[in-house]
Amino acid sequence: MIARNILAAIAATLYVLSSVPAFADVVAVIGTGRMGGAIGPRFAETGHTVIYGSRTPTSEKVTALVAQTGNGARAETSAKAIAEADIIVLALLWQATEDLIKANVDNLDGKIVFDITNATLKALQPDRNGAVESSAGELIQGWAPKSKVVKAFNTVGYHIVADPAQAGGPVTVPLVGNDQEAMERVADLVQAMGFETMILGGIEQAHVLEGMASLYFVPYGSGRFDEAFEYYFRKGTAPAGIGSAQVRGADSKKPE
Numbered sequence: 001m002i003a004r005n006i007l008a009a010i011a012a013t014l015y016v017l018s019s020v021p022a023f024a025d026v027v028a029v030i031g032t033g034r035m036g037g038a039i040g041p042r043f044a045e046t047g048h049t050v051i052y053g054s055r056t057p058t059s060e061k062v063t064a065l066v067a068q069t070g071n072g073a074r075a076e077t078s079a080k081a082i083a084e085a086d087i088i089v090l091a092l093l094w095q096a097t098e099d100l101i102k103a104n105v106d107n108l109d110g111k112i113v114f115d116i117t118n119a120t121l122k123a124l125q126p127d128r129n130g131a132v133e134s135s136a137g138e139l140i141q142g143w144a145p146k147s148k149v150v151k152a153f154n155t156v157g158y159h160i161v162a163d164p165a166q167a168g169g170p171v172t173v174p175l176v177g178n179d180q181e182a183m184e185r186v187a188d189l190v191q192a193m194g195f196e197t198m199i200l201g202g203i204e205q206a207h208v209l210e211g212m213a214s215l216y217f218v219p220y221g222s223g224r225f226d227e228a229f230e231y232y233f234r235k236g237t238a239p240a241g242i243g244s245a246q247v248r249g250a251d252s253k254k255p256e
Helices: 002-019 036-044 061-067 078-084 094-103 136-143 157-160 180-192 203-216
Strands: 028-029 050-054 075-076 087-090 112-115 146-152 170-178 196-199
Touching: 002 075, 028 078, 036 087, 036 157, 050 061, 050 078, 061 075, 061 136, 075 078, 078 136, 094 136, 112 136, 112 180, 136 146, 146 180, 146 203, 157 180, 170 180, 170 203, 180 196
Parallel strands: 028 050, 028 087, 050 075, 087 112, 112 146, 170 196
Antiparallel strands: 146 170
């Protein structure tokens, strides 16, 4: 009986250790709407300290979200949250993003900016007020050139972020950015929440992901809720024996 109890204690200890991240970050979640309220608790669940950035950090709504999040979470002004954080998650309306980035650009230097925003793309809706030529991701990287912008989670519903099991199967989060190490770190964070990831290129590809988001919202915008979907990229489907020489536009450099 003693031996069994010892083994059980060891197993419990190993489980706890395996659940703790190799290193925990302080994550500023800027925005306390549906997406911010979904992703903040997920970061806390995976061992990170969350600081919500809000215009009303002491409001009843934000206070309730902080209590729900736990793990030492708190709310501050967006500027203070950004200054204290290792990673900044942009979970706010696109219309508010430019002013926020430009007002806090010095405190973004060297930090990962986890961009969930979606701008209206002029190529898709040329007559829409505020539509952009490039993409939200590219603009944010331009406004904060010393930050490490990684576009992620902009193609996933807030309810799936909160509980990936609601999708009934795997969900892939595509990532783009200019800093490989930052993208790999974000991939680790996203995988810890129960998602698959795929790194798809530089920040210039953000317009593709934002176009995917436009498609994602079509069933919702037209009231066809029974047709709502989540993205899942099926890996391992390349033709047998294919090499770089057969792929148009592939990098011809051979791996060292």
